[in-house]
Amino acid sequence: MNRGKRYSRKSRLRGIGVVSVLLMGSAVSGCSGDGVLSEFGFGKDSDSAAQDVLGVQIPYQVKIEGIDPQEEKLINALREVSTSIRLQSRPTPSLAGLERRAEDDVERFETVLRAFGFYDGQVAFNIRKAEPDDPTISDDENGGDGDDVVSATSEPAAGAPAGGEQPDPVDLIYQVDVKQPYLLSEVKFSIVRPDHTTKREATDEELERSNLHLGQRAAADPIILAEQYAVDIMRDRGYPLVEAGKRTVIANTTEKTISVTYELITGAQANFGKVNVKGAESVDEDFIAGYRSWKPGQKYSPEEVKTTRRDLAQSNLFDSVIVKPVGPVAENGEIPVEIEVHERKHRTIGGGVDFSTADGPGANAFWENRNLFGAGERLRLGIEGSGQSQGLEAAFRKPQFLKRRQALVADASAKSYSTDAYDGELVESFVGIERKFGDYWSVTLGPTAEYSDLTGADSPNEQFYLGGLRGVLRRDSTDNPLDPTEGNRLEFNLSPYTSLSGPSAQFTSVSFNGSQYFAFDEDGDYVLAGRGRAGMIIGEDRSDLPANKRFYSGGGGSVRGYEYQKVGPIDEDGDPLGGRSVLEAGIEFRARLTESFGIVPFIEGGNVFEASDPEDLDLLWAAGLGFRYYTAVGPLRFDVAVPLDKRDNVDDDFQIYLSLGQAF
Known part of the structure; x- marks a missing residue:
């Protein structure tokens, strides 16, 4: 076989510095011993991909060699700009056409190399007969030496078999020699103020804020992005109208370094x-x-x-x-x-439904106005009904009350309860001030009053008139209220109460709730979520406390697998007694398998104790599997849980829960 032509292309700018088109948005200057960097553009697609009359095409594969496999971004960038790869499904009718594609790629590849800091990089290519797919086929059977360089003739299908058969496939091989990378040696600011100009080197703090450090590879992207960071630095210093001016990049071809000067036109400080x-x-x-x-x-x-x-x-x-x-x-x-x-529209009407095997179905509806008097006042009226409770509730919030980031808040409810723990009526009210501080924290403080007429196990069975103080410290750094994937929620509640009329009672309720979310991937499709709850009541024995002020555990928002309020002490009839302390813990793994469907295995434990400081902290545990259907509003939750510490004649074999939003 005749020895064909091997094409090699060297960098046109050896001896003087070069820089990527991505690096250069402005003219550059040079100095003694340094090279002046020029701008580059992408080559045009020189091959028309026209096919000859006989429809002969030369199939080919593209290989890029000579680059460290760890340079994945560089390799991907080369493949993305390659004409020969982009048009691979439209083979050329001649080797000359393939050669033109390769020549175009050489220019593109050298531009990409410069963008990655390899300013002296060189690219060559050759075209060879393709290696046989079957290694058992000899060279003779395959038509000759597979290492021969194919002739770059301009005749269509040169060397093709007679009778219109397609020619043998070839390999287009790019040999990339990246050479020594250029490093960032100097970063300067030229600060142009209305009355004078200052030129100086960037400080360590400015380099850090610009995501640059001396000695790093002088790739284009970080150098270009640093210009906007530099503008932001000057804005932080009180120059709202600052603009980026001329960016100057100088290469030292002897030292293999790059120096960058950012011009910042500040305008007036304001x-x-x-x-x-x-x-x-x-x-x-x-x-x-x-x-x-x-x-x-x-x-x-x-x-x-x-x-x-x-x-x-x-x-x-x-x-x-x-x-x-x-x-x-x-x-x-x-x-x-x-x-x-x-x-946006300020009035909303909505509602929801839920279901559990223990409690049966439940439903709620609400009406909300978020601009009641024209200054963002929010009033929400709601009604709910289930096998456990029925009643009305209202909530009011006036933002920016007396000062910024402070709100006047109030809520009230009147409900009738029918649970295993107690039956009767309860009316509650609260008015207070909510104050936000920091990005995630808030504190709420104000008086509360309530009336209760409840009958329950081990209960005084009398009407209580209580007054007290509600203090709540909250933190919420989660990214979604119904389906959080990262961040945490913390709530510390301190509420002292005293009797205003009726039976004497003085006690303080202290509780802590927290949850944490860890995403294993950027999209939040795989999340580990954990929660905990602890509380205690100081001041009265359990039998002297109103039934609704005791702690209870169990149910869809607590320890799944056990009936509502059934975790903890129970009487001889199987009714919950409640307690003066509570402890709960739970963890679940949320896996979103498709756009619309996910599964959630979980395990939870908890218990309620009669004493405020129990000696025995044994918990009742449960485990289960949940299914999630993701909607635009939030995930639809379907959970099945079984008690691992099932009590005879008390706990069912399993519990089912259906609602909107995650369990916590």
């Missing part, structure tokens, strides 16, 4: 000025402006702008919120801020 509101219809503009997290005249900070936007978005009053400075900076050094909102 303080927060007047707040203007656009788009408000039924929501009061002054109320919206009151969400600003900064004080008048405070130095401009993008973090404060971000906080204000987040708080407005979480108010549930708007479909969209934009908070931005609108220049120019006034003579007094202040810059106006514009808050543009698009209101």
